[in-house]
Amino acid sequence: MSRGRKVVVVGSGGREHALAQALLESPSVHEVVVTPGNAGTQGPSAIIGKSLRNAKGRAFDVAIAEKPDLVVIGPEQPLCEGLTDALSAQDILVFGPTGRASRLEGSKAYMKAFAEKVGLVTARYRIVTDGDELPQAVAQFSEPPVIKADGLCGGKGVVLVDSHDQALEAARNMLSGQPFGEAGRKVVLEERLQGQEVSIHAICDGNRAFVLPAAQDHKRIFDGDRGPNTGGMGSYAPAPLVNSDLLRRIEQEIIGKVLEGMRTEGNPFRGTLFAGLMISDAGVPQVLEFNVRFGDPETQVLMNVIKGDFCELLVSAARGNLDTGAVDLSEIHSLCVVLAAAGYPAEPRKGDVVLGLSEATARPSVRVYHAGTQLDGGRVVTAGGRVLGVTGFAPTLQRAANFAYSAVESIHFEGRQFRTDIGHRAL
Ligand code: AMP
Numbered sequence: 328m329s330r331g332r333k334v335v336v337v338g339s340g341g342r343e344h345a346l347a348q349a350l351l352e353s354p355s356v357h358e359v360v361v362t363p364g365n366a367g368t369q370g371p372s373a374i375i376g377k378s379l380r381n382a383k384g385r386a387f388d389v390a391i392a393e394k395p396d397l398v399v400i401g402p403e404q405p406l407c408e409g410l411t412d413a414l415s416a417q418d419i420l421v422f423g424p425t426g427r428a429s430r431l432e433g434s435k436a437y438m439k440a441f442a443e444k445v446g447l448v449t450a451r452y453r454i455v456t457d458g459d460e461l462p463q464a465v466a467q468f469s470e471p472p473v474i475k476a477d478g479l480c481g482g483k484g485v486v487l488v489d490s491h492d493q494a495l496e497a498a499r500n501m502l503s504g505q506p507f508g509e510a511g512r513k514v515v516l517e518e519r520l521q522g523q524e525v526s527i528h529a530i531c532d533g534n535r536a537f538v539l540p541a542a543q544d545h546k547r548i549f550d551g552d553r554g555p556n557t558g559g560m561g562s563y564a565p566a567p568l569v570n571s572d573l574l575r576r577i578e579q580e581i582i583g584k585v586l587e588g589m590r591t592e593g594n595p596f597r598g599t600l601f602a603g604l605m606i607s608d609a610g611v612p613q614v615l616e617f618n619v620r621f622g623d624p625e626t627q628v629l630m631n632v633i634k635g636d637f638c639e640l641l642v643s644a645a646r647g648n649l650d651t652g653a654v655d656l657s658e659i660h661s662l663c664v665v666l667a668a669a670g671y672p673a674e675p676r677k678g679d680v681v682l683g684l685s686e687a688t689a690r691p692s693v694r695v696y697h698a699g700t701q702l703d704g705g706r707v708v709t710a711g712g713r714v715l716g717v718t719g720f721a722p723t724l725q726r727a728a729n730f731a732y733s734a735v736e737s738i739h740f741e742g743r744q745f746r747t748d749i750g751h752r753a754l
């Protein structure tokens with residue numbers, strides 16, 4: 328390891344850009360390769376530098392060819408498809424759970440049964456595969472239930488409805504296989520929980536966890552939490568809703584129980600366990616869902632509150648021997664404003680030229696993470712729904728917000744959309 332570590336990051340979003348940046352800044356790291364990456368991980372406006380380059384081709388082939396010391400897998404799809412297992416079989420160290428452990432995210436039916444088995448506080452539910460059973464199943468809920476497709480649907484598999492009739496219709500539609508194919512042939516009906524949502528990330532080695540400060544995401548496209556759901560329009564951390572007592576309770580009552588349960592099943596969880604929680608008005612953390620990877624755009628803020636050797640933390644977790652001393656949590660607040668393309672989330676337009684990036688990235692206390700961008704003859708153009716994550720960091724959340732929003736003002740592309748109220752619950 329004399330020249331330092333080489334790391335391959337799999338993915339192309341803002342999350343992966345932020346992970347790559349944090350890895351590159353780790354003292355033990357010499358080089359980071361992102362596959363397939365985006366304009367921010369290869370272009371002239373890259374904030375990562377020359378040692379980060381884009382690699383083409385399938386993630387598996389790239390990871391084998393690069394001979395890295397560590398592979399970090401960003402998105403859920405390759406995790407659920409078993410990329411960790413395939414690379415581990417080639418003696419490559421991977422930070423990310425196995426395909427079997429990834430079912431915590433890949434199958435909501437599995438997750439609900441697991442949660443029940445290990446005694447987590449979660450919504451009452453019922454699983455339906457046969458359309459004839461639906462009317463009776465829906466009627467069992469006194470309030471209209473939430474309808475969820477069992478499998479991965481790119482964040483679109485959850486429907487919140489206002490009436491039992493709408494619930495019935497949404498569940499019928501999913502079971503028909505039309506919107507989500509096989510992923511929707513099994514449907515979870517679930518009691519609707521009330522409260523405030525938070526995202527808890529835990530870096531796990533199978534036995535132990537390093538829990539990061541709580542983050543909050545903003546899922547709706549418009550200010551005031553109105554309009555359709557998106558992949559996430561912004562985030563901030565730490566979220567004051569989760570004080571240190573509550574965080575400890577979540578660590579013991581949720582993260583700890585999951586790790587123990589997965590171990591008992593013979594599927595120890597190594598990777599990032601992301602618990603999506605609804606904190607009730609009485610302060611009780613209830614499990615909405617688990618993800619088996621870092622959140623996007625939560626990662627964009629979390630990477631700014633970690634100090635030390637992030638790579639060492641992930642390597643030690645991947646080896647099953649978590650070194651919590653590798654990193655420290657700073658007293659920094661961070662806030663990320665997502666700039667989305669025209670037409671997002673329904674039909675994001677591509678090819679709009681992005682201007683003002685160098686001015687924005689030159690500002691102190693600002694990081695601009697790329698997501699849906701690509702290079703087109705030296706220019707950066709939009710290439711996806713969420714285009715950039717403009718992120719500020721500072722000793723207070725208000726200042727972090729000011730940094731992020733003034734950088735937003737420097738960046739322009741046709742039809743850009745963003746929320747002006749990121750962090751409103753805490754500001
Ligand atoms: P997901 O796409 O799985 O991240 O879930 C989408 C969103 O649906 C969650 O972030 C919550 O806002 C909402 N949601 C899911 N399950 C419930 C529930 N049982 N009660 C209330 N809201 C829910």
Ligand code: GLY
Nearest residue numbers: 544559622623624
């Ligand atoms: N921001 C939520 C997610 O990554 O699923």
